[in-house]
Amino acid sequence: MKTLIDYGIDVAGKHGVEVKTTCPQCSSSRKKKNYPCLNVNTEKGVWNCWHCGWSGTLQGGEWQKPEIRKVYSKPVFAPVEKPSEGLGAWFAKRGISAEVLQRNRISSGEAYFPQVEEERNCIMFPYYRGAEVVNVKYRTKDKLFRMSAGAERILYGVNDISTEALVWVEGEIDKLSVEMAGSMSCVSVPDGAPAPDSKSYSNKFDFLNEKILADVKYHIIAVDNDAPGVRLQEELVRRLGREKCLVVVWPEDCKDANEVLMTHGAEVLGDCIANARRLPIEGTYQVEDFRATLRDRFQYGAPKGTSSGWKGLDPFYNVMTGEWTLVTGIPGSGKSEWLDALTVNLARDHGWTFGIFSPENQPLEYHVDKIAEKFVGKSVEKGAADRMTDAEHEDAMDWVNDHYTFILPELPTVDGLLETAQALVLSRGIRGLVIDPWNEIDHSRAAAISETEHISQCLSKIRQFARNNGMHVWVVAHPRIMRKEEGKYPVPTPYDVAGSAHWRNKADNCITVHWDQVKGGETVQIHIQKVRKKQNGRIGLVELNYDKATGQYSSEPNYYPKIVDRKTREAA
Incomplete structure (x- = not known):
């Protein structure tokens, strides 16, 4: 090494x-x-x-690899010595003192708001890093928001970070409220919490690149008590590390720090932060830790996995975070091709991002071309009847860059791949990891450990990794040598995978991709042979139509996903 x-x-x-x-x-x-x-x-x-x-x-x-650093514009901002009386009165109603406003150099003025296409009177929150104003958040009294165009999105309150403990909130006024309660080490995320159904939220965490965050001992998550806040809390805990996070519980009649300050006062707000509870010790749980979740399950039903993107497959297989799926099949059956198509569906429809270990799909340009074809629905091949345009090709490269990171270590091991994927969880917020195939990993082991024991240990690590990071892992593993029956290969089962019956026992889901090599044709069989949770599907067989020119699959005749251009997607 x-x-x-x-x-x-x-x-x-x-x-x-x-x-x-x-x-x-x-x-x-x-x-x-x-x-x-x-x-x-x-x-x-x-x-x-x-x-x-x-x-x-x-x-x-x-x-x-080293990145070319983005060039950001710098906003024009002239700090005031003292906030105006009107501004002071507005904040006083929210429990914020003039001294706190002055320390944070908050002022008022006018700014253009594209939502209404006009200038409005607004509050201006300067985002400082050191003595420099990096960005400015503009807010009107009727809750229109915008930030300086082209400026870097950093945490609000970076200069106040203490490495002993750091409070996280989702609004500038909440950060000022926490300061009123005596906690200076507090930051607000620049864009607030996401909408519950937002798809591309996980890639908006560049603010975590602040180097001082690596030295913070404890993170106190004090975001809003609503659906967007819950999603933000889950993502922060996932990225910052469960073992370093504590969670604030607000009084039942309040949803955020400022409401607590206005309703109960600074002392109660300070007590809420001081009494932030640790997340349950790993491996130990009490009903009280997830009582709210149990109520939701009882009222609305158990949560289901994410749609595969194929209507015909969804009754049998949905992708649940915190699980892993075994994908097997005889050589040439299209395991990697189908798995690439599945990740494209998840990225396109739900904003998922992926880490991909697929050394057999090299060079990388070849792999990116295949993914681009599945995304656009057209071929990249020169001379193809329906070839994508230059603009579609550029758009596809941008899209693949946004959603995929390719992992190609010199000596791949299970521990090394999971370690790299853990780093990608923090930096890119990946939701999926593909290991394709298993036999390309170095499986050196101590002489005292059998192959069965080694596989069991590796699969346990993969399962724990998926659970700890709220993501899904797919492992492609080949079956052992199989004999033909009546001139064709039988459909492999998880028990046919080389090495150990643990492949069947430890997997959450088992899928065999099968193509009749004698009959041929454009139909691929997806055999769902194990689904651990009944709400995510059931055992069965689904046939998908395969378009060789684009690599797309469909569960309806002549149907393939319609792809829109990047600007239309972002506007939506």
Whole structure:
């Protein structure tokens, strides 16, 4: 296995587990050439540069190349010495003092709001990093919001972060309310909480790149007590780490920090934050920990997985986060092709992002072309009857870039792949991980451990990883050598997968992709052979139509998803 020196990383004799040093990728080209922007965990062999984004592990190799840093515009903002009387009176009704307004340099003025296509009087919340105003949030009294165009979206209150503990809220007024209760170390996310049905929310967390966040010991999540707030809380806990997070419970008559301040006062608000409860110890649970969830299940039914995108398949198989699926089939049956199409459906319809380990689909340009064809519904091949246009090709490349990260370590191991995927959960918010195929992973093991024991341990790690990170993992594994029956291969079962019966026992879902190699044709069989949770499907067989030119599948004759251009999608 390579060492840090092989990647040009010099810890310069520093001792300890967590050390900082210069980055071999970007430090030489920066003004502050000696600034230690590369964080290195010498114990795990993991590194990450907070400046250029270069990251990797000794086990998995580089997983993210240096990025070209975005160029942001800087807003024009003139801070006032003292807020106006009208502004002070408006905030006083919400329990916020003039001193807190002045410290945070909040002022009022006019700004253009595209929602109503006119200028309006508004409150201006400057977003500072150090002494520099990086962005400005504009808010009217009737709750129109906008931020400075082209400016960087950072956390509101970055300068107040303490590494001992940090309170997270979802609005600037909530951050000021927490300050009134005596807690200065508090930040607000720049865009608030997502709508419950928003699809592309998981890729809007660039603000987590603030390097000081890596040193925070405890994160106190104090977001709104409503459906968007619950979703924001889940995503923050997932990315920041469950073991480092505490959750605030608001009084029943309040949904956020400012309501508590106005209704009960600063002391009660401070008590709510001080009494933030830890999430349950891993592996131990009490009914009280999920009583609200039980009520929802009783009233609305158990939650179901996400639609596969094929109406004919949905009664049999839906994709549930926190689970993993075994995909098998004889060589040439189209396992990888079908799995690529499934990820395209999830990304297009539900905004999922993915980490993809698929070394057999190389070069990467070939793999991206296949995904692009499934997305657009047209071929990339020169001379094809229905070839995508230059604009469609550019749009497809942008879309694939937004939703897929390809993982190609030099020596792939289960631990290394999961470690890389864990980093992608934080940086890109991936919801799915594809391991395709199993036999391309290095399975070196101690002589005392049998193949069955090794597979059992690996599958347990994969299952725990999926549960801990609220994501779905697909593992493609080939069956052992099979004999033909009457001139064709039988449909493999999970028990036919090489190595161990644990493939059937430990999987949440088992799917066999089968194509009749004697009969041929454009019909592919999807055999659903195990579904752990009844609300997510049942055992059965579904036939999908396959379009060889585009790689798309459909469960209805001559039907393929209609793709719209990027601007139309974003507007929707």
